Amino acid sequence: MKKKLSLGLAMVICMGALSGCGGSEDGTPKPISISVVSGSMSENTPAGVGVKTLVEKLNEYGGGTIEATAYYDTALGDAKSMVQSLQNGTVDIGVAGSSYFSSIVPEVQVLELPYMFDSYEQARSIVDGEVGQELLGMFEVKNMVGLSFWEIGFRQLSNKDREIVNVEDVKGLKMRTLTAPVQVSLWESYGALPTSIDSSELYTSLQQGVIDGQENPLSEIVSKKLYEVQPHVSMTAHVYTPMVLGMSKLTYDKFDDAQKEALNKAVLDATKASRDTVNQMEADGLVTLQEAGVSIVMEPNIDEFKEIGKESYTIFTEKYGNELIDKINAAKGE
Known part of the structure; x- marks a missing residue:
């Protein structure tokens, strides 16, 4: 009888303190709150546009189960510290130039070898293909999940x-x-x-x-x-300078199958948005230089x-x- 009473009391306490039991006031599970960081890049850069899109789509596709927040410039530290934070789980998702990730997966430097690629179309097909997937897969043993390759562009x-x-x-x-x-x-x-x-x-x-x-x-x-x-x-x-979009494995492992599906869809949308921004900034950049008399x-x-x-x-x-x-x-x- 005492055991049944204790169990019932525990359930009451749990229902009365939903934040500690992972629930909300209406009894539904609390959304997973995650940070999405653009390294040291501002909101108007290709990385910033990608991060903004990723946050919007995660919140949309997650159907209330994911609560993502964007952080730009160095709001949560510089790019180097961000990569370390991805490994220990204090940052959930982050993007930075591949050189910042080379201390973790040095093989990623192959993408930045001189004249490895002749065009954006060629580079994107490679990083989206088998070679890119092989490189992203190398991050898992480093307590990180490689989500996608974005880019800074051709130098x-x-x-x-x-x-x-x-x-x-x-x-x-x-x-x-x-x-x-x-x-x-x-x-x-x-x-x-x-x-x-x-x-x-x-x-x-x-x-x-x-x-x-x-x-x-x-x-x-x-x-x-x-x-x-x-x-x-x-x-x-x-x-060609790519960027790595990485996620803490500690955070990734908290996602259920539906949330992982939402993540995959959001990453695809964000990757396209970031690359579209590169295309536009390249075209606009040439005009700006010409108008400036360069x-x-x-x-x-x-x-x-x-x-x-x-x-x-x-x-x-x-x-x-x-x-x-x-x-x-x-x-x-x-």
């Missing part, structure tokens, strides 16, 4: 001194580049003097002449107004840049072999 070269048509034109330029060993080796092979400068200090460094040039997608060159202090842009498209070299000597650039692949293959590169080339029909 272009800008500088303050001269038009860049041939590799010879790059020699002697003090260049702010990505810090990855392959990227440093790339610019050294072109005769540039690569250096590392935080993106927050890039405009000032260019303005003050600390460096002569930099390389970034058009969306960054325009949004950060780098063209104001960089009157020459060459469309070298030397590196000298644009639309057709530099790509064959020369490509031939020298591919020599840096050995830095990757010596550690991780040729298998992934061979799979990408096979998928491209090469």
Whole structure:
């Protein structure tokens, strides 16, 4: 009798404190609250647009069982700390450039090898295909779920001194580049003097002449107004920079099948929205540069840049072999 009374009392207490028992006042389960973070990217960037769309669609497709909130810029820390937080579960979903995830899955650097891709169509087909799925699958053993590849875009070269048509034109330029060993080796092979400068200090460094040039997608060159202090842009498209959309496995494992289905649908919509933003910003960016009087070299000597650039692949293959590169080339029909 006492046992039955205790059980009944426990049920009453539970019903009276639904927040502690995972329920709401009307008896329905409480929605899972999740954070969706754009790393250090603002709301008007491709990453920001993707995050906004992902949050909207998660809340819609989840049917009240998911309560997602977007965080932009560095509201929950920078991109590096965000990746760490995804692993320990203090951030639920986040996106950042693949280089930030390379300490977890170094093989992802294969996508950023010089002249790996010739177009957005080609790059997207690869990251959405078997190679991309293989790379995303590598995150699971690192306590993370790889959801999709978004992108920052193809990187272009800008500088303050001269038009860049041939590799010879790059020699002697003090260049702010990505810090990855392959990227440093790339610019050294072109005769540039690569250096590392935080993106927050890039405009000032260019303005003050600390460096002569930099390389970034058009969306960054325009949004950060780098063209104001960089009157020459060459469309070298030397590196494709993807972003990884990752989720904490601790959070993912809390989702039931219906919530996982909602997640998959939302990711597809958000990926499209982010890529559409890249397309639009690329087109608008060229117009902005032209209107600002920037000298644009639309057709530099790509064959020369490509031939020298591919020599840096050995830095990757010596550690991780040729298998992934061979799979990408096979998928491209090469």
